[in-house]
Each structure stands twice: as C-alpha cells, then as structure tokens.
Amino acid sequence: MSDILEKILTTKKEEIAVLKQMRSEIDLLAEANARNDVRGFANALISTIHRKENAVIAEIKKASPSKGVIREDFNPIEIATTYANNGATCLSVLTDRTYFQGSPDYLRQARASCSLPVLRKDFIIDPYQIINSRALGADCILLIVSALSDAQLNELEAATLELGMDALIEVHDHTELERALNLKSPLIGINNRNLRNFEVSLDNTIKLLNDIPTDRVVITESGIHTHDDITLMNEHNVYGFLVGESLMRQEDPGKGLALLLGKS
C-alpha cells in the first residue's frame, strides 16, 4: 500500500469512529432502507457499452492530494446539470473532506439535480460507510482493492449488494485484478494513476485487458484528457471511462465532456 493511501485510511478510521458515535448503525440502516430509490449504475454503463457507445462516469472533484485545488468556482449543482445535459452516463462525487475537499452534501446536491446514477467516491473500509452511502443517496460505491483484505472486500461487497447498490472494484495491477475477479461485481475499474508516485499511464489499462473475462466490464480511470485518448481505448474495445480533472478544469465541464466525446 502506498504512503498516501495509508495516511488517508488512518484518517478515515478516525472519522468513522466519530460518525458512529453521532448516529447508530441501526438508525442509519432504517434511513437507508426507507429510501427505495436506487438508480441502476452498472445497468446504465453496461447497456451503453454493449451498444459500443462511450459511457463516461463524469466526476465532481474540487481538489486532490496530487494536484491541490483543481477548480475554484465549485458548484456541484451546476456541474451535475451540465454533465447530465452533455452526455454523461453516470456521475462520481468525491465525498472525502480531508484530502479531496469533498462533502457528502455535494453528492446529495448533485444527485438531486439530475436523474443519473451516482457513485460515491470515497475510501470505504467499514460497512457503516456503505449504509451511510445509501442513506445519502449513492447508487454505487468504490472498493479499492489495494486498501482492503479479501475478507473486507467480500464483506463490503455483500453489504453493498444487500442495499441494492452496485460496486466499482478498483485495481492497479495483475495481483489486484486476480483478487477483484473473485468478487461478484461486473464493474472493474482500472486506475491509470500510480498512487505511489502519482504517475499516470493509459498503458496500465491496456496491459491488464487480456486478463479480464468477457463477463466483466472495464472502466478506465484517471488521466483521460482528449478525444484521442477515447479513440485509443475504443481501439482496444474499452468503452467505459471515469474522468475528473480534465473536465473540472474547463470553464463549462459539460462542454468539456461533449468535446471529449467528440460531440461538438
């Protein structure tokens, strides 16, 4: 595990302990179950990708540990709306405060302003966070294989599916991919960013493709900047994308998305 990831997880554990004191799991579970409004995240991606159309999970991210503040003028409602109007298949919202300047409120706001399924982008290590995610309105959660043991992955995936949500399983290398393939989730996210040195290489996705069975769907994550990047991935039969920074740096992130998709 990289140092930064280790640091983030330590902070996360402390934050979860505080949350658990503020609100019991039983209480939260009642709220999560009462919602009954899950939007099919995996279904939206899979049906688009099966048509060989590009499916973008457009990310709402204000800052990151590697880049600092990415976008000053940050309005999650406006960003969600313009993403939805410009061809996003799903949204991703960073909810981690300490390292990404995110907020659970941003997820609520973004989801309420469109009809797209929403991924809660955070560092999930405890079933409490899964219940919390559904109570917030999340339709999918991220499970980062390098941050979790096999037992944790199984437990967290089961809790996710139990609440009717989907899980995006994130891997960086072959060893992690093997572990991801022991889970049920069809969505495999391949992160092109190396969390040790923050270097980004799209080759990371291409390298792992041969080892992904046809019943899984690949989402290439991080470092997607231009329509040429999309074309390159399409040549390798990859139609799923998770894109944040390059869109967030545009004055209108939705116009950036349309451009990325080659639609304007």
Ligand SMILES: O=P(O)(O)OC[C@@H](O)[C@@H](O)c1c[nH]c2ccccc12
């Ligand atoms: O901003 P980018 O390079 O387009 O990357 C988006 C997304 O892949 C990235 O934010 C990400 C991928 N995995 C994560 C795990 C935690 C936090 C953030 C991430």
